[in-house]
Amino acid sequence: MSNGSYKWIGTRPNRPDGADKVTGRARFGADFNMPGQLIGKVLRSPHAHARIRSIDTSAAAALPGVKAVVTAQDFPDQPNVVVPTGEMQVNLRDVTRNVMAREKALYEGHAVAAVAATTEAVARQALALIKVDYEVLPHVIDVEAAMKDDAPVLHDHLITEGVKPAPDKASNIAKRMDNVKGDVEAGFRQAEVVIERRYATQPVHQGYIEPHATLASAAEDGQVQIWSTTQGHFQVRGFCSRLLGVEASQIRVTPSEIGGGFGGKTVVYLEPVAMRLSQKTGKPVKMVMSREEVFRASGPAPGGTVAVKIGARRDGRIVAAECTVALQAGAFPGSPLGPACWTSFACYDIDNIKVVGFDVVSNRPKVAAYRAPGAPISAWAVESTLDILAQELGMDPIDLRLKNAAKKGTKTSYGPTFDTIGFVETLEAVKSSAHYRSPVKPGMARGVAAGFWFNVGADSSAAAHVAEDGTVTVISGNPDIGGSRASLALMAAEELGVDYDKVRPVIADTSSIGFNFVTGGSRVTFATGLAVVNSVKDMIRELKVRAAKTWKVDPEAVVWENGHARPAGSNVGEFEPLSLADLAASAGRTGGPINGHAQLNAQGAGPGFGVHVVDLAVDRDTGIVTIDRYTAAQDVGTAIHPSYVEGQLQGGVVQGVGWALNEEYIYNAKGKLDNPGFLDYRMPVASDLPMIETILVEVPNPHHPYGVRGVGEVPIVPPLAAVGNAVARATGVRMTDLPMSPPRLSAALDAATPRMAAE
Amino acid sequence: MAKTHVSTTINGEPVEFLCDPTQSLLDVLRDNLGLTGSKEGCGSGDCGACSVTLDNRLVCSCLILAPEAEGHSIRTIEGMAQGDQLHPLQQKFVELAALQCGICTPGFLVASKALLDRNPDPTETEIRYWLAGNLCRCTGYDKIIRAVMEVAADMREAAR
Structure with missing residues (x-):
């Protein structure tokens, strides 16, 4: 469905950073070193919840090789103000406490002190010499327990937001959110079938293979350089500036190549600590988390509970839908509650919707964004319930969704009315796919589910430069987490009318390009792509001025076509077209260097919809689920580099399969995490999976010159329910709690159909 | 702690290094x-x-403890390309977009080459099990498996 008029968009060239990344040359977070650097290490709380009475660092500080020890006393306290970061909102008062525990340690793994020493071995010895006097407090791990009246309260100041009148005492419920469209009670009165269920999911980690790492170097004059693996180096600058009271322009943050993030690297953990240690020692300080630290102390996605009630007529038309979502925020308020609520019924055109959400703190690490934050949790519940409805009505699950699908003009429950979207096209693409039309193999069952994500625009800056030989550099400020350099270069080449390999994309540090919001929310190819296109347009405007000067005509008499300036018509005069190289060669005589710039706040990110189909078998004895075939279809807008679009779908699917089948945080009675490693936190491996088939449904976004929609978030939303729906159809047992891991699934199967003793 | 002296070969070149006896080979390499x-x-x-x-x-x-490398030959990702020529696996990984962030890529390439060195005609299932010790969180493995299958086919064709 690609627009055949494009030369570069829709092609699959090699990525510009390909050779670096297959040879080991690319430098990731832990690959940066400086002469004379110290190694920083963090002391972490062994308790889930404890008051910190005192910290004695004297013995650690006296150890030869130790150059500095810091605690919360080394970080100024922060006001209770909320600032946006990544896809979430954060409170600076909480951020400084998450970076370094202040009055209390709020989860096992919470940072309480840090040291900088000449070697890692000395740093570890020093940690063992720090004496922390803890008053251990009762803890609470699970969201429903945390909501009870007699639960241990984490924050004495936390009064539930969004409730009138405001409660008079503190609780763990940080916020209540209400989201209403129409009149659900009247809607349910029209219903001929009502399905009501309660679901639960466990926290899951983003599972990026590269642990957090940073290197900070503070100079005597107050200037600071930071190298960091992050989805947003401008956010690192902003947090370090505010948390340590240093002007933003004094801090220069260079992003390393980033070894995965999925939302988890939109916040800061190590950077302010490394910077403070560097300030105190006058030496560069390098800090790298172990995998265990990543699990115990960096944000997972929340777990939660969702109660869903859907009412429909016998013909399949949904007349009312209601859900209540409670999400674990971790130790500080701020789960992705809004997105979980707003996405819950966003796929469907329903007149009467009521959604209630609760943001709940408990003694776990503070959650961070994870790919379509919040959406998979509510979709797990809603899409499972729709499958039950389809079974109840005897309807094909795609037909049920087609009957209720949101389309252009549908008003969402959270406010906006959809512009051009491709949900119907995506459902129809699945319905007519080879996979869906094939018979289900004996012993297998098929599951279907859909998913939605808004996609994000926000702030981007870009610049374009012509070199003296006519080749082009485009500069932007978003770390390339999955091939975005290639997409940006393709759009720049298309706009300029030059070959892809004449355009070199560069990702600049915070001092070398204007502000860019994080790489996240599926915004880079859309918003930063728009900035790159606009910077190239700005450069083309200048190129036309230079050609006009060369020809001594008006700039309006010059057009730009296929990489050349040409006279707009025969009345302008007879001139040979001027190439980029020609104009670059004469730039010194026509006005100096030729550059373009753009900055914008991108509006009109087109939402995306996904529909997934899975065929699987369940081993009734072991509870092991084997996936035989998987197809993911998505409304992707224009696929700029289709290989990387497919890759986003495939990767999201497999993360969703892990969420569905295996991944979970396992806490013991003391509130300590029992599985902080890849052996026991079981992510999908190659032998667990078949190929992941993709169907790219290209419905261009009308708000982008090349029709780009964000792509990366949607594909993690449907798999949980797609797998669950197939499991239900394979076994007759409807799993409501994730993960559907072998022990849980076999126990559920045994409970439903007790095995004979003789078996 | 006294350092241990180790003589080894890395990517075909003789290399000597001093290390702590408790250091891993990975830490010494890096x-x-x-x-x-x-x-x-x-x-x-x-x-x-x-x-x-x-x-x-x-x-x-x-x-691996670094002293265990004594007298042995080690090959790392840095030794995979020959001169200015990428190994066919490296080339194919780029062509097929078998990497997104790229952090797992060196490990996948070294493991894939080790597979093809001993089994030039692996089935998809054999590739998936051989690479089950390498985690990738970005790609869902699809394009990695395809790249290894295509390189195996190309190399068999070239060897005929």
């Missing part, structure tokens, strides 16, 4: 020798990002 292409994703042998070969045997370098 910190002492500047070969940062091998990555630490877990430090416990679960992710495969630090894969190297030791006398042609695929190992997690985070699980």
Whole structure:
């Protein structure tokens, strides 16, 4: 469905950073070193919840090789103000406490002190010499327990937001959110079938293979350089500036190549600590988390509970839908509650919707964004319930969704009315796919589910430069987490009318390009792509001025076509077209260097919809689920580099399969995490999976010159329910709690159909 | 602690180094020798990002003590391309977009080469099980498996 008029968009060239990344040359977070650097290490709380009475660092500080020890006393306290970061909102008062525990340690793994020493071995010895006097407090791990009246309260100041009148005492419920469209009670009165269920999911980690790492170097004059693996180096600058009271322009943050993030690297953990240690020692300080630290102390996605009630007529038309979502925020308020609520019924055109959400703190690490934050949790519940409805009505699950699908003009429950979207096209693409039309193999069952994500625009800056030989550099400020350099270069080449390999994309540090919001929310190819296109347009405007000067005509008499300036018509005069190289060669005589710039706040990110189909078998004895075939279809807008679009779908699917089948945080009675490693936190491996088939449904976004929609978030939303729906159809047992891991699934199967003793 | 002297061969070149007896081979490669292409994703042998070969045997370098390298031949990702020519696996990974973030890529390439060195005609299932010790969180493995299958087919064709 690609627009055949494009030369570069829709092609699959090699990525510009390909050779670096297959040879080991690319430098990731832990690959940066400086002469004379110290190694920083963090002391972490062994308790889930404890008051910190005192910290004695004297013995650690006296150890030869130790150059500095810091605690919360080394970080100024922060006001209770909320600032946006990544896809979430954060409170600076909480951020400084998450970076370094202040009055209390709020989860096992919470940072309480840090040291900088000449070697890692000395740093570890020093940690063992720090004496922390803890008053251990009762803890609470699970969201429903945390909501009870007699639960241990984490924050004495936390009064539930969004409730009138405001409660008079503190609780763990940080916020209540209400989201209403129409009149659900009247809607349910029209219903001929009502399905009501309660679901639960466990926290899951983003599972990026590269642990957090940073290197900070503070100079005597107050200037600071930071190298960091992050989805947003401008956010690192902003947090370090505010948390340590240093002007933003004094801090220069260079992003390393980033070894995965999925939302988890939109916040800061190590950077302010490394910077403070560097300030105190006058030496560069390098800090790298172990995998265990990543699990115990960096944000997972929340777990939660969702109660869903859907009412429909016998013909399949949904007349009312209601859900209540409670999400674990971790130790500080701020789960992705809004997105979980707003996405819950966003796929469907329903007149009467009521959604209630609760943001709940408990003694776990503070959650961070994870790919379509919040959406998979509510979709797990809603899409499972729709499958039950389809079974109840005897309807094909795609037909049920087609009957209720949101389309252009549908008003969402959270406010906006959809512009051009491709949900119907995506459902129809699945319905007519080879996979869906094939018979289900004996012993297998098929599951279907859909998913939605808004996609994000926000702030981007870009610049374009012509070199003296006519080749082009485009500069932007978003770390390339999955091939975005290639997409940006393709759009720049298309706009300029030059070959892809004449355009070199560069990702600049915070001092070398204007502000860019994080790489996240599926915004880079859309918003930063728009900035790159606009910077190239700005450069083309200048190129036309230079050609006009060369020809001594008006700039309006010059057009730009296929990489050349040409006279707009025969009345302008007879001139040979001027190439980029020609104009670059004469730039010194026509006005100096030729550059373009753009900055914008991108509006009109087109939402995306996904529909997934899975065929699987369940081993009734072991509870092991084997996936035989998987197809993911998505409304992707224009696929700029289709290989990387497919890759986003495939990767999201497999993360969703892990969420569905295996991944979970396992806490013991003391509130300590029992599985902080890849052996026991079981992510999908190659032998667990078949190929992941993709169907790219290209419905261009009308708000982008090349029709780009964000792509990366949607594909993690449907798999949980797609797998669950197939499991239900394979076994007759409807799993409501994730993960559907072998022990849980076999126990559920045994409970439903007790095995004979003789078996 | 007295340092241990180790003589070894890395990517075909004789290399001597001094290390702490408790240092892992991965730490020596990265910190002492500047070969940062091998990555630490877990430090416990679960992710495969630090894969190297030791006398042609695929190992997690985070699980090998550096002194154990004495007298052995190690190959890392830095030794995979020949001169200015990428190895066919490296070339195919780029062509097929078999990497997104790229942190696991060196380990996958070293492991894939070790597979093709001993089995030039693996089935898809054999490839999936051989690479089950390498975690990738970005790609869902699809394009990685396809790249290895295509290179195996190309290399068999070239060998005929």
